[in-house]
Amino acid sequence: xxxxxxxxxxxxxxxxxxxxxxxxxxxxxxxxxxxxxxxxxxxxxxxxxxxxxxxxxxxxxxxxxxxxxxxxxxxxxxxxxxxxxxxxxxxxxxxxxxxxxxxxxxxxxxxxxxxxxxxxxxxxxxxxxxxxxxxxxxxxxxxxxxxxxxxxxxxxxxxxxxxxxxxxxxxxxxxxxxxxxxxxxxxxxxxxxxxxxxxxxxxxxxxxxxxxxxxxxxxxxxxxxxxxxxxxxxxxxxxxxxxxxxxxxxxxxxxxxxxxxxxxxxxxxxxxxxxxxxxxxxxxxxxxxxxxxxxxxxxxxxxxxxxxxxxxxxxxxxxxxxxxxxxxxxxxxxxxxxxxxxxxxxxxxxxxxxxxxxxxxxxxxxxxxxxxxxxxxxxxxxxxxxxxxxxxxxxxxxxxxxxxxxxxxxxxxxxxxxxxxxxxxxxxxxxxxxxxxxxxxxxxxxxxxxxxxxxxxxxxxxxxxxxxxxxxxxxxxxxxxxxxxxxxxxxxxxxxxxxxxxxxxxxxxxxxxxxxxxxxxxxxxxxxxxxxxxxxxxxxxxxxxxxxxxxxx
Numbered sequence: 141x142x143x144x145x146x147x148x149x150x151x152x153x154x155x156x157x158x159x160x161x162x163x164x165x166x167x168x169x170x171x172x173x174x175x176x177x178x179x180x181x182x183x184x185x186x187x188x189x190x191x192x193x194x195x196x197x198x199x200x201x202x203x204x205x206x207x208x209x210x211x212x213x214x215x216x217x218x219x220x221x222x223x224x225x226x227x228x229x230x231x232x233x234x235x236x237x238x239x240x241x242x243x244x245x246x247x248x249x250x251x252x253x254x255x256x257x258x259x260x261x262x263x264x265x266x267x268x269x270x271x272x273x274x275x276x277x278x279x280x281x282x283x284x285x286x287x288x289x290x291x292x293x294x295x296x297x298x299x300x301x302x303x304x305x306x307x308x309x310x311x312x313x314x315x316x317x318x319x320x321x322x323x324x325x326x327x328x329x330x331x332x333x334x335x336x337x338x339x340x341x342x343x344x345x346x347x348x349x350x351x352x353x354x355x356x357x358x359x360x361x362x363x364x365x366x367x368x369x370x371x372x373x374x375x376x377x378x379x380x381x382x383x384x385x386x387x388x389x390x391x392x393x394x395x396x397x398x399x400x401x402x403x404x405x406x407x408x409x410x411x412x413x414x415x416x417x418x419x420x421x422x423x424x425x426x427x428x429x430x431x432x433x434x435x436x437x438x439x440x441x442x443x444x445x446x447x448x449x450x451x452x453x454x455x456x457x458x459x460x461x462x463x464x465x466x467x468x469x470x471x472x473x474x475x476x477x478x479x480x481x482x483x484x485x486x487x488x489x490x491x492x493x494x495x496x497x498x499x500x501x502x503x504x505x506x507x508x509x510x511x512x513x514x515x516x517x518x519x520x521x522x523x524x525x526x527x528x529x530x531x532x533x534x535x536x537x538x539x540x541x542x543x544x545x546x547x548x549x550x551x552x553x554x555x556x557x558x559x560x561x562x563x564x565x566x567x568x569x570x571x572x573x574x575x576x577x578x579x580x581x582x583x584x585x586x587x588x589x590x591x592x593x594x595x596x597x598x599x600x601x602x603x604x605x606x607x608x609x610x611x612x613x614x615x616x617x618x619x620x621x622x623x624x625x626x627x628x629x630x631x632x633x634x635x636x637x638x639x640x641x642x643x644x645x646x647x648x649x650x651x652x653x654x655x656x657x658x659x660x661x662x663x664x665x666x667x668x669x670x671x672x673x674x675x676x677x678x679x680x681x682x683x684x685x686x687x688x689x690x691x692x693x
Contacts, residue, residue: 165443165450167243169232174248174445179217180208181228188213189230197225197244197412222250222373223404225412225441246441249404250373253447255578256400257586258283260383260392264592267602269548270582270674270689273589278391280383280398281311284364287400288314291323291366292375296414298328298361298572300560302337302385311385312340319345326425328417330359337385348418348425350572356433357570360560365414368407376407380574382481382541382560393536395594397587399558399576403446406453410574412440413455417572433457433570449580456573461561465543466491468577472545473552475502477591479540482515482562483507489516493523502603505529506595508538512564530598538594547581547588550689554581617686618679624691627668629677636661641680646673667692 163174169187173180183189194203194217203226208214217226224247231240260280263273276283288295288311295318304312319325319342329335331349338347350359363380370376381398388394415421416439419430431437436458444451454461462485469476469491476492483489483505496503503524507517509531520529532538541562546552559575561567578584592602618640620631631642640660644652644667652670657663667675670692677688 163248163445165245165445167245167443169230169241169243172245172443173214175220177218178220179226179245179247181215181217182211183213183215183232185213187232189215189232191229191231193229195227195229197227198408220247223247223408225405225408244439244441246405246409246444248445249406251376251403251405251446252374253449254402255447255580255583257397257583258400259395259397259590260390261395261590262593263586263589264596265589267585267589267592269585269691271586273586280396281385281390283398284379284385284390285311285314287364287366287377287379288318291318292370293322293367294324294365294369296326296328296365296368296411298359298363298414298417299335300330300358300360300362300384301333301389302329302335303387304337304340304385307340307342310337312337315345316340316342324423326414326418326423328359328361328414332358346423346425348427348430350417350432355570357566358572359417359432360567360571360573362560363410363574365407365410368404368411370404373404374402376404377402378407378410380410380559380576382539382558388536389539394539395532395536396539397542397558397590399578399583401446401451401576403444403451405441405444406446406451409440409444409453413574432572436572447580449578451579452577454575454577456561456567456571456575457569461573461575462487462563462568464575464577465557465561465563468543468545468555468557469495471553471555472500472503474500474546474549475544476500476504477544477547477588477595478505479538479542479591479594480506480563481508481537481539481541482511482564482567484512484514484516484564485568486516486519488563489519492520496524501525503528504591504595504600504602506532506538506591506598506600509533510537527599527601530595530600532594532598534594534597540590540594542587542591544584544588544591547584550581553579554584555579556584556587558587617681620677620688620690623688624693626693627666627670629665629667629690630662631665632662633660637681639680639682643678643680645676645678646670 165172171182192205194205204218206216227244229242258274258276263275265272304310325345327347329338331352362384366377367375378401383390383396383398416431416436419426434457438458454464472495505520542558544556546554557577561573561575567573618633637660640657642655672692675690679686
């Protein structure tokens with residue numbers, strides 16, 4: 141599928157949830173309610189804050205905070221613009237101690253929120269629930285070059301290792317061409333790794349190598365920030381994932397993915413992280429102020445609303461990423477799938493084993509055969525059923541660092557955790573890394589398709605998907621069953637509905653039918669003449685809207 145058609149497809153999938161999801165994010169001490177021009181901070185009644193100070197991260201100006209007239213626990217930040225970032229300083233009076241606290245929060249952007257996933261290896265699309273995952277094979281490098289070619293004004297690159305055939309071709313050629321047409325380019329790379337692309341860049345492009353001291357690990361990021369500050373909120377992108385820019389990594393045979401997100405708030409957060417390593421907000425790096433690895437601070441927002449979905453962002457080692465990994469594992473209600481090259485953390489393996497012992501029998505782990513001494517695969521193999529903890533020994537390196545949770549449980553919180561962070565102590569304490577947790581069933585399922593292919597290739601056993609069990613929607617006035625179905629959908633309600641309109645859409649957003657009822661209690665929708673696949677039902681009920689995603693077998 142051509143890139144622009146794929147992006148359009150993703151946007152069509154995202155728009156319904158963007159319009160109807162609850163706009164809430166959760167910080168350590170409070171909940172943030174997002175509104176078009178303000179944000180409300182809702183604290184726990186037992187731990188009300190004092191001395192709240194809010195400062196705009198970009199302008200450095202203090203923002204007015206007012207106490208709600210309707211709730212003693214809620215404080216409002218007024219005159220908020222899309223993608224504003226705020227540093228919150230406050231003190232909790234919890235009757236035990238007076239504890240000063242700080243955090244950074246992000247206003248919802250005006251961006252599309254489109255999320256796109258690409259793999260450079262085969263995927264098992266038989267496990268697709270909504271959208272088939274995309275295998276770019278050895279053309280993933282061309283996709284990166286296309287994003288570089290479309291960059292308008294600024295491009296910040298943080299890449300561990302890289303290659304390009306020449307200064308005029310490949311990735312280096314695209315970066316040099318962008319610089320020549322006026323794009324402001326900044327490059328951070330790992331100082332201990334041979335990156336043959338770096339010397340091929342135009343000598344006028346500013347660059348900075350990471351430290352090579354014994355107390356530091358590696359600059360292991362692989363992200364690009366495109367046009368973070370563009371006045372058009374639909375222009376900024378973040379490119380991230382596990383893929384280095386060497387031939388084996390981006391073209392194969394090493395197994396990798398990229399996640400591309402169109403969101404200005406996230407782009408600005410990544411820019412804060414970049415400039416902390418860069419040491420300045422200018423085109424010139426400042427090695428005096430530059431901070432890498434354990435010298436960095438936790439200074440970026442962690443919670444975002446992107447396309448109506450909650451997305452978490454963490455940078456290592458400042459943000460305690462391993463604790464977030466364990467928390468994501470603990471959130472599982474039905475299934476856990478892990479594909480990580482290096483898995484040496486006992487806290488992560490213990491969390492998986494504990495969840496399995498508590499009833500999460502569908503727990504599956506895949507590591508690479510190059511996993512170093514101290515890896516947890518033997519421990520996991522002893523604790524999990526046979527063929528549920530596997531070692532990949534096929535061609536190339538299984539270089540992924542992702543986990544899918546509750547892929548087949550839409551009533552839970554399907555998520556994917558992805559980025560550059562291996563499950564190792566070096567990643568947690570010494571390396572520069574980035575991690576995203578995307579709470580979205582569609583994105584999670586695309587990663588599940590990649591997992592299923594590699595896991596089965598390594599001898600793993602995929603159990604019968606939970607989604608094959610018929611279910612009845614219990615939330616909302618209107619109920620629907622069975623789902624999945626073979627062409628007949630039964631709709632009913634426990635009370636009569638006046639003025640009901642049912643719209644049926646295919647997966648591309650094309651309206652198939654519209655049916656109107658002046659009085660409704662139950663009926664059957666016949667889609668037996670439609671092909672198998674995913675469909676969406678929009679029910680307009682007396683002015684309110686209810687949505688269903690249905691699967692026809």
